[in-house]
Amino acid sequence: MATYLIDFENVGSDGLSGTEKLNAQDTVIIFYSANSNKLSMEMHRCICASPAKFEYFEISVGGKNALDFQLSTYLGYLITQSDDKEFYIISKDNGFEHVIKFWNSKLEGTDIQTSIIRQTAIFIPVIETEDEISEEAIITSIEINEDIRNLINANQKINQITVSSEDIAQAIMTLDDTFSKTSLQKHLKEKLGNQEGVNVYRFLNHGIENHTRQNFHKNLVAEFGQQAGSAVYKKLKKLVKKQ
Numbered sequence: 564m565a566t567y568l569i570d571f572e573n574v575g576s577d578g579l580s581g582t583e584k585l586n587a588q589d590t591v592i593i594f595y596s597a598n599s600n601k602l603s604m605e606m607h608r609c610i611c612a613s614p615a616k617f618e619y620f621e622i623s624v625g626g627k628n629a630l631d632f633q634l635s636t637y638l639g640y641l642i643t644q645s646d647d648k649e650f651y652i653i654s655k656d657n658g659f660e661h662v663i664k665f666w667n668s669k670l671e672g673t674d675i676q677t678s679i680i681r682q683t684a685i686f687i688p689v690i691e692t693e694d695e696i697s698e699e700a701i702i703t704s705i706e707i708n709e710d711i712r713n714l715i716n717a718n719q720k721i722n723q724i725t726v727s728s729e730d731i732a733q734a735i736m737t738l739d740d741t742f743s744k745t746s747l748q749k750h751l752k753e754k755l756g757n758q759e760g761v762n763v764y765r766f767l768n769h770g771i772e773n774h775t776r777q778n779f780h781k782n783l784v785a786e787f788g789q790q791a792g793s794a795v796y797k798k799l800k801k802l803v804k805k806q
Contacts, residue, residue, distance in 0.1 A: 564588040565793075566645065567685055568638055570654035571595040572630050574683060576606040578653045581686020584789055585615035591685070594634045596622045628658075635662045642666060642677060649797070652681040663777070678800060680777045686789045687781065724766065726759045732791045734763075735798050744768065744802055771802045779803050 567585075569578050571593050579602075582591065591613075600621075602610070610617055620637070622630045631654075638650060652659045663679045670677065734754035742750065747767070752760030770779045779800070784792035 564646070565649035565651060566590045566592065566641060567651045567653055568634055569593045570630060570634060570652070570656060570659075572599040573654045573656050575599065576603045578684050579606050579609065580684040581789065582606075582609045582613040582615060584686055585613055587614040587616075589615040590618065591615050592618045592620060592637070594620045594622055594630050594637075596624045596630055598624060631656065631658065635659070638662065638679070639666070642670070642675065642679075648677045649793075650677065650679045651685070652679065653683065653685060654681060655683050667776075678776055678780075680780055682777075682781065687784055724759065724762050726755050726763070728787045728791065730755065731763055732787055732795050735795050738798060744771070747799075747802075767799065771799065774803070776800055776803045 565588075567589070569591060571578065572595065579591070579593075585591070591610075620633070622633050634652070638652070641650065652663070659681045663681060666679055734751055737754070738747065738750055748760065748764040750760075751764050754760065755763060770782050774782065776796075780793070780796045783796045783799075786792065787795055
């Protein structure tokens with residue numbers, strides 16, 4: 564269950580890419596103005612076919628960043644009033660990072676457990692290779708490139724991860740709610756085998772140690788695909804320090 568707040572002035576119809584991947588528990592709120600009130604016919608069809616709930620807010624224009632201010636204000640209202648635990652600001656505007664940082668600091672230590680992520684579209688597609696590998700093929704098998712392997716292991720190489728992303732996601736989703744980083748590694752070794760479990764743990768731990776929650780989520784989506792990546796992120800996000 565997630566809420567997507569769309570800065571339509573900024574991203575237009577492209578920001579709504581991925582509506583077909585949402586479910587009936589998701590909500591999409593489109594903030595638009597007289598300067599940005601046109602949907603492509605293709606996107607209109609996608610919205611009509613999506614099971615998600617859609618809401619529309621027409622923003623009064625006349626002041627600089629009027630839409631940004633009203634979107635940010637409504638986000639604050641939703642955080643305290645909604646049951647949703649995941650909020651996505653869909654915008655290319657880096658200024659929203661200040662809003663995210665503010666709420667993360669205010670919510671830390673409270674009973675409200677949620678995350679706020681900014682991205683440029685509802686669904687961020689996996690970049691295809693020159694051989695035009697399909698998204699399905701990419702998320703079927705994880706291959707960590709040489710640069711990431713070097714970052715994970717400093718100057719030590721690890722064996723290539725060959726276990727499928729589906730198996731990794733399933734292993735992570737069977738973790739109990741009290742797991743720690745230590746028990747995560749042990750669990751992965753039990754589920755995926757000793758060497759594969761260690762390799763997968765090193766990959767995940769690199770993201771946990773070196774990225775913000777937002778970047779960690781993006782990396783998981785890139786490796787696992789939108790749906791599986793988001794599910795894995797929700798399971799592991801408590802290990803990532805809020806920044």
